[in-house]
Amino acid sequence: MPSFRAPRGTRDLLPETRAGLxxxxxxxxxxxxxYGYRELEIPLFEQTAVFERGIGEATDVVEKxxxxxxxxxxxxxxxxxxxxxxxxxVRAYVQHGMQTWPxxxxxxxxxxxxxxxxxxxxxYRQFWQWDxxxxxxxxxxxxxxxxxxxxxxxxxxxxxxxxxxxNSIGDSVCRPVYLDRLKEYFGRHEAALPELExxxxxxxxxxxxxxxxxxxxxxxxxxxxxTESLCExxxxxxxxxxxxxxxxxxxxxxxxxxxxxxxxxxxxxxxxYRSGAEGQQQALGxxxxxxxxxxxxxGRHTPAIGFALGLDRVLLALEEVGAEVARxxxxxxxxxGADPADTAARLRVAAMLRxxxxxxxxxxxxxxxxxxxxxxxxxxxxxAIIIGDELTDGNVQLKDLEAGTQRLxxxxxxxxxxxxxxxxxxxx
RNA sequence: GUGGCCUUAGCUCAACCGGCAGAGCAGCGGACUGUGGAUCCGCAGGUUACGGGUUCGACCCCCGUAGGCCACCCCA
Numbered sequence: 001m002p003s004f005r006a007p008r009g010t011r012d013l014l015p016e017t018r019a020g021l022x023x024x025x026x027x028x029x030x031x032x033x034x035y036g037y038r039e040l041e042i043p044l045f046e047q048t049a050v051f052e053r054g055i056g057e058a059t060d061v062v063e064k065x066x067x068x069x070x071x072x073x074x075x076x077x078x079x080x081x082x083x084x085x086x087x088x089x090v091r092a093y094v095q096h097g098m099q100t101w102p103x104x105x106x107x108x109x110x111x112x113x114x115x116x117x118x119x120x121x122x123x124y125r126q127f128w129q130w131d132x133x134x135x136x137x138x139x140x141x142x143x144x145x146x147x148x149x150x151x152x153x154x155x156x157x158x159x160x161x162x163x164x165x166x167n168s169i170g171d172s173v174c175r176p177v178y179l180d181r182l183k184e185y186f187g188r189h190e191a192a193l194p195e196l197e198x199x200x201x202x203x204x205x206x207x208x209x210x211x212x213x214x215x216x217x218x219x220x221x222x223x224x225x226x227t228e229s230l231c232e233x234x235x236x237x238x239x240x241x242x243x244x245x246x247x248x249x250x251x252x253x254x255x256x257x258x259x260x261x262x263x264x265x266x267x268x269x270x271x272x273y274r275s276g277a278e279g280q281q282q283a284l285g286x287x288x289x290x291x292x293x294x295x296x297x298x299g300r301h302t303p304a305i306g307f308a309l310g311l312d313r314v315l316l317a318l319e320e321v322g323a324e325v326a327r328x329x330x331x332x333x334x335x336x337g338a339d340p341a342d343t344a345a346r347l348r349v350a351a352m353l354r355x356x357x358x359x360x361x362x363x364x365x366x367x368x369x370x371x372x373x374x375x376x377x378x379x380x381x382x383x384a385i386i387i388g389d390e391l392t393d394g395n396v397q398l399k400d401l402e403a404g405t406q407r408l409x410x411x412x413x414x415x416x417x418x419x420x421x422x423x424x425x426x427x428x
Numbered sequence: 429g430u431g432g433c434c435u436u437a438g439c440u441c442a443a444c445c446g447g448c449a450g451a452g453c454a455g456c457g458g459a460c461u462g463u464g465g466a467u468c469c470g471c472a473g474g475u476u477a478c479g480g481g482u483u484c485g486a487c488c489c490c491c492g493u494a495g496g497c498c499a500c501c502c503c504a
Binding site: 113122207370371375386 | 429430457460461462463464465477478494495496497498499500501502503504
């Protein structure tokens with residue numbers, strides 16, 4: 001017999017963890033509704049080309065980490081599990097002609113994403129994201145709205161010490177110019193570059209800016225800054241985004257070395273970062289403007305902005321600071337019986353109360369009464385309903401487990417009695 | 429994808445130099461046949477991650493594989 005286990009980089013969310021994730025999902029949905037971002041559901045997989053085109057074929061996410069599905073036959077379409085939501089949302093926008101909807105359209109997507117990389121704490125092959133997109137508004141106001149929305153999520157989720165980092169990475173006018181300057185600058189210092197950085201210079205020069213190699217620090221510090229190379233339109237936009245953030249009272253830091261790993265970003269880039277976090281998985285979420293993506297996926301030129309927040313990392317952060325992630329609500333009542341074997345009577349009473357909308361559990365294992373009450377206590381039920389001989393007269397014993405009191409109640413009054421008690425306390 | 433550390437019961441961990449695999453918690457049962465979270469007693473739970481090798485003898489040493497973690501890479 002082989003011993004089976006969850007695939008590498010995936011995990012079973014046991015009830016406690018699942019409840020924590022559910023809490024975050026509910027918070028995300030309620031915030032989305034509050035801000036006017038409508039919930040959208042898109043497939044967990046797409047045509048591979050949606051990601052290749054949208055995210056960029058040369059990015060690590062596509063090149064190395066894409067979860068490709070084996071085609072069923074030679075001529076079958078090539079599919080891949082979604083590594084993020086933006087490309088799929090934009091694909092849906094184009095497919096359903098949403099450019100004819102009142103602009104902008106604002107969406108919220110919550111769900112699992114998949115990346116085939118080497119797992120670590122806070123880095124999984126299946127992980128959960130809350131994704132928010134606003135398509136059809138060039139900003140800058142919506143840029144600030146989105147950034148503030150993300151920050152609000154962390155505040156209300158209870159994650160302490162989240163910093164907002166912002167930058168502008170330019171557009172198709174000024175970024176190529178800046179990249180040339182950057183290549184020229186690091187090219188001059190080629191002899192001083194470690195091998196990894198040399199490769200970056202070829203493949204993705206922006207990455208040189210957030211190198212973790214201490215030997216690079218001085219060189220990076222003296223490197224030309226994107227913020228000084230922005231064209232006038234981008235500079236004006238960035239300035240206006242910051243003015244909006246100031247007006248909202250959102251504290252942020254301009255981080256000129258902040259770049260994004262996916263090709264589609266332009267102008268505004270931002271990241272939520274946890275200071276003082278253990279381990280390297282400190283990026284809690286990030287996003288930016290992607291004015292070119294709709295066109296890349298076959299639509300007409302449409303400005304857009306969005307973010308993705310990693311819910312697993314929020315869960316991890318909450319656990320680390322010792323925050324209570326989620327509390328399961330205890331049942332109002334627990335049905336027990338004097339005759340262990342008479343499970344039918346117990347189940348019948350429980351079903352009757354459940355039909356009245358009450359949260360009721362019942363002991364169906366034929367344990368003796370003492371054990372049944374033990375279960376009721378352990379699950380923090382407020383009441384125990386004891387079924388015994390008095391049932392022949394249509395009565396049951398209603399025991400208040402918290403107060404330790406007990407009285408005889410007619411079966412016909414039971415639901416009403418409990419409902420009244422449920423109102424004055426809070427039970428599930 | 430690269431390098432390093434780790435893996436013993438469901439969980440947290442013991443086991444001397446290579447010499448009989450154990451405890452606490454959790455579970456189940458009894459003490460207690462109609463009254464609860466406590467207590468005491470008992471039961472069950474293991475191919476020591478998996479596969480090889482060395483050895484009279486391997487949880488322990490060596491090799492491989494898998495999984496987890498750390499750093500890098502990347503990113504959420």
